[in-house]
Each structure stands twice: as C-alpha cells, then as structure tokens.
Amino acid sequence: MLKKNQNGFTHLLLFLLLLIVISVIGFTGYRVFSGKKGGPTLPSLSATGQTVVYDKKASMQLTNGKCSGAGSVNIGPPMPIDQTSFILPYGVVVGGHVTPIDHQYYNGLNPHALRDTYDVIAPANGTIVDIEHRGTKTNTPPHTVDVPSSDEYRLVMAHTCSFLTYVDLVTSLSDQVKSKLPAGWQPNGNSSGVDIPITKGEVIGHIGGQTLDFAVWDLSKPLKGFVNATDYSAEGWKQFTAPTSEYLDPSIKTQVLAKYIRSAAPIDGKIDYDIDGKLIGNWFQMGTGGYHASSNTVQNYWAGHLSLAPDAIDPSVYIASIGNYDSYGGSSNVNSYSGGAEQFMIKDASPDPADVGQSNGLVRYELLQKQYVLPSGQVWDNASLTNGLKAVPSNDQVTGTILAQLTGARTLKFEVFPSKTITQVSGFDRNAKIYTR
Numbered sequence: 001m002l003k004k005n006q007n008g009f010t011h012l013l014l015f016l017l018l019l020i021v022i023s024v025i026g027f028t029g030y031r032v033f034s035g036k037k038g039g040p041t042l043p044s045l046s047a048t049g050q051t052v053v054y055d056k057k058a059s060m061q062l063t064n065g066k067c068s069g070a071g072s073v074n075i076g077p078p079m080p081i082d083q084t085s086f087i088l089p090y091g092v093v094v095g096g097h098v099t100p101i102d103h104q105y106y107n108g109l110n111p112h113a114l115r116d117t118y119d120v121i122a123p124a125n126g127t128i129v130d131i132e133h134r135g136t137k138t139n140t141p142p143h144t145v146d147v148p149s150s151d152e153y154r155l156v157m158a159h160t161c162s163f164l165t166y167v168d169l170v171t172s173l174s175d176q177v178k179s180k181l182p183a184g185w186q187p188n189g190n191s192s193g194v195d196i197p198i199t200k201g202e203v204i205g206h207i208g209g210q211t212l213d214f215a216v217w218d219l220s221k222p223l224k225g226f227v228n229a230t231d232y233s234a235e236g237w238k239q240f241t242a243p244t245s246e247y248l249d250p251s252i253k254t255q256v257l258a259k260y261i262r263s264a265a266p267i268d269g270k271i272d273y274d275i276d277g278k279l280i281g282n283w284f285q286m287g288t289g290g291y292h293a294s295s296n297t298v299q300n301y302w303a304g305h306l307s308l309a310p311d312a313i314d315p316s317v318y319i320a321s322i323g324n325y326d327s328y329g330g331s332s333n334v335n336s337y338s339g340g341a342e343q344f345m346i347k348d349a350s351p352d353p354a355d356v357g358q359s360n361g362l363v364r365y366e367l368l369q370k371q372y373v374l375p376s377g378q379v380w381d382n383a384s385l386t387n388g389l390k391a392v393p394s395n396d397q398v399t400g401t402i403l404a405q406l407t408g409a410r411t412l413k414f415e416v417f418p419s420k421t422i423t424q425v426s427g428f429d430r431n432a433k434i435y436t437r
Contacts, residue, residue: 002305013395020270030267052070052071053220055219056223058236059158061236062156063129063156063164064130064193066194067127067145068161070160070162070216071220071246073163074247076121076200076256077121077123078123078165078167079121080119081252081255081259083118085108086261086386087104087256088105088107088211088262088313090215090241090268090270091309092105093309093319098341099282099291099321100270100272100273100282101271104213104215104268104269105214105215106211106212107212111209115208116172117209119172119206120207122157122201122204123214125191126159127197128196128198129193129194130154131192133153134152134153135152135346142316155170155212162220163218164217164237165216166215167205167214169212171208171210172221173205177204180196182194215237217240218242218247223239227437232290233290233291234292235291243266251322260388261313262313264315264316273309274437277410278406279308279354279357280352280354281437282437285305285323285324285433291305305341306321307319307320308353308404309321311391313372317370318346318365319345319346319351320344320346322344323341324341327433330400343370344368346365346368346389347371348365349397356406357406358407358409364402364403364422364425365422366422367399369395370392370393371391371392372390374386374388401421401425402417412435414433
C-alpha cells in the first residue's frame with residue numbers, strides 16, 4: 001500500500017514538472033516571437049525589478065555598449081541653476097535648424113561672458129560614452145573676446161542602457177574628464193567612444209556666453225509624431241527625445257522649471273508635429289534623402305527641409321521654416337549658419353495646417369517677420385528670464401506668400417513667393433517643389 005502511494009506521488013510530481021516545462025517553453029517561445037515581431041525592442045529588468053522594453057539596437061549604437069541596467073533615473077540640470085539665466089524649450093526653429101530642434105538651450109547669466117565662464121555638470125550618475133570634438137569652428141557670439149583655443153565638444157552620457165542625456169557646444173573639458181581619456185586621445189573632429197564614469201553634479205566641462213544644448217533620450221519611449229521615422233535614420237536619437245521635466249529630481253524640479261521661458265503645455269516643448277495625411281509637421285524635398293540628405297553638402301544638409309509647426313515659445317501661432325528659401329528667389333540672411341534658410345510667422349493660419357488634407361486642395365498663407373513681446377507689450381530682449389511671451393509680427397509688411405497642396409497622404413507640392421501678398425498669387429509656377437515624408 002505504501003509503495004502504491006509512493007508511485008502515485010511520483011507520477012504526480014512528474015506530471016507537475018512536465019506542466020512547468022511546457023509553460024516555460026511556451027513563455028520563452030512567446031518572448032522570442034514577440035522579440036522577432038518587434039525587432040530589436042526586447043524587455044529587460046531595471047534596477048527596481050520592473051520590466052523595461054527599449055530599443056537595444058539604438059542603445060548599442062548610442063552607448064557603444066558602455067552601459068548597464070535599464071530604466072530612467074532622476075536627473076538634475078546640466079548647468080548649476082544659479083549660473084543659469086533661462087531655458088529655451090525643444091522645438092525652436094532658427095537658421096539651419098529648419099525642423100523643430102531636438103534639444104533645449106541653457107543660457108548662462110551673462111550672454112557676453114567669456115568662454116569657460118560657467119560649469120557644465122553631469123545630470124546624473126553614469127558614463128560618458130562618446131565625446132565629439134566639434135573642431136575649431138566656434139559658435140561663440142562675435143561680441144565676446146575669444147581665446148586662442150576655440151575647441152567645442154559634444155558629450156553623450158549613458159545613465160542606464162535605455163536612458164541617456166547629452167550636452168553640446170561645451171567649450172572645454174574638465175581636468176577630471178581629461179584625466180580619464182584613453183591614452184593618446186586627441187581631438188580630431190570626429191566622435192570617439194570613451195568609457196568615463198561620472199557622478200551626478202560633477203563638473204565635466206565649461207561654457208561661456210553661448211548657449212548649452214541639452215536633451216534627454218529615453219529609448220523605451222519613441223516619439224509617435226514622426227510619420228516616417230526612417231527620414232531621421234542618420235540621427236538615431238531624435239525619435240527618443242524625451243521631456244526633461246518628467247525626469248527632474250523633485251529636490252530641484254521647481255527651481256529648474258522656474259527658468260523655463262515656455263509656459264504652454266507641454267512645458268518642455270515638442271518636436272514631432274506630423275499628422276499622417278495632413279500639412280502640419282516636417283517635410284523633405286523629394287530626392288534629397290531625408291533629414292541628413294546624402295545629396296546635400298555637410299554645411300547645408302538642411303536645404304531640403306521644410307516645417308510648418310507651432311512656435312516653440314508661443315504655440316498659438318504657426319511658423320513656416322524653409323530650408324531653401326533663397327532657391328525661391330528670396331533674399332535670405334545668407335551666412336555660414338543659415339545657408340539660405342529662413343523662418344516666418346504665418347499671418348493667419350486658417351485653415352489650420354493640422355486640418356489641411358488632400359480634400360482642401362491648394363491653400364495659401366501670408367508670411368510675416370516675428371518678434372516676442374512681454375505681457376506689457378515691451379519687446380523681449382532675447383536675453384532675460386521672463387514669462388508669458390507672445391509671438392507677434394515685427395511689422396505689418398507681408399514678406400511673402402506660400403502655396404501648399406497635398407497631392408498624396410505623404411506628398412506635398414510647395415512654393416514660396418517672396419514679397420508677394422496672397423492677392424498677387426494665383427497658382428504654382430516652375431519654382432514649385434515636391435516634398436515627401
């Protein structure tokens with residue numbers, strides 16, 4: 001009787017073990033299948049034990065494999081807050097930045113400060129995984145006194161394998177960072193993978209009166225507002241640009257947000273305005289190859305860019321940002337930075353570009369020069385902290401008219417008529433160009 005019970009118990013154990021094996025195989029098969037279906041996006045465990053799904057291919061490209069863990073962390077600002085005057089949001093368009101910019105701008109207290117006046121600090125613990133020497137081409141404003149060395153650097157920091165930040169236009173590296181550079185490392189104008197541990201708040205470099213670029217990348221949260229992500233394949237981080245305010249350490253968040261110029265939601269700004277089948281958002285001239293067009297020169301890669309999107313500071317108005325304005329016969333402020341690109345305020349964005357589709361046929365908008373004014377009506381000096389800025393015309397003179405017509409869900413016929421009012425333009429001519437996305 002005892003032997004019979006033992007055999008029955010043994011059979012029961014074998015049966016239970018078989019069920020467990022089948023379950024494990026089934027779960028593993030599901031994960032493998034899911035991984036194949038989602039490409040390189042696979043689940044990993046964060047330090048808190050939570051499952052984080054992120055793009056591992058992008059992680060490897062951006063971190064050079066010099067990372068650990070997954071998930072986001074609390075961050076601080078990339079400059080001491082007491083050295084910061086104000087912070088511009090994501091989404092600014094200016095000069096060669098024709099599509100909404102994928103970084104914030106931190107401004108030091110004095111826009112006329114000499115190079116290396118202010119500290120650049122690590123937003124969180126992690127690793128500097130890439131340092132790009134920007135060469136001796138300086139972005140220092142001409143009203144400052146330059147020094148013999150005009151080096152500038154871009155630093156990418158991995159805080160986990162799925163969460164990164166970066167700073168750009170750093171005018172010098174800190175002695176601590178330089179002491180940890182690989183033997184024989186020399187700035188050569190190219191990106192260089194490094195593996196330099198950093199501590200939150202540690203000084204990693206310096207900057208002067210020019211602005212400091214800063215952005216957060218969360219590889220677990222790709223943006224949903226680019227209808228064709230392959231347009232941005234040359235800048236793999238762009239689709240992972242994340243709102244800084246969501247990750248700010250509660251101990252300093254209020255102080256950082258107090259420096260924000262933008263007050264409209266989303267407070268950090270926005271870069272992805274595309275709506276499939278609608279006029280709003282980013283477009284690229286047919287045949288140029290997207291954001292970093294191989295057919296364009298390195299200096300003027302933006303020549304084929306076009307954007308019709310809300311203003312970064314006052315989203316109640318639309319901005320037409322045109323990468324090849326001079327090709328339409330316009331007199332642009334051509335220099336090494338703008339390269340023929342221009343930005344204008346749309347006088348009356350009716351119909352709303354977010355609603356314009358193929359059924360609207362040809363639409364026309366007049367263009368104006370723009371300025372920002374304080375609630376009092378005083379013109380903003382572009383150098384001081386303030387709130388409640390409004391975008392208004394610099395004057396009543398129409399600087400031109402644009403014509404736009406969606407000929408397909410992702411095909412746009414577009415033309416600019418500089419110096420002409422809407423009543424002087426009846427239709428496209430031979431200068432019209434085709435854009436896609």
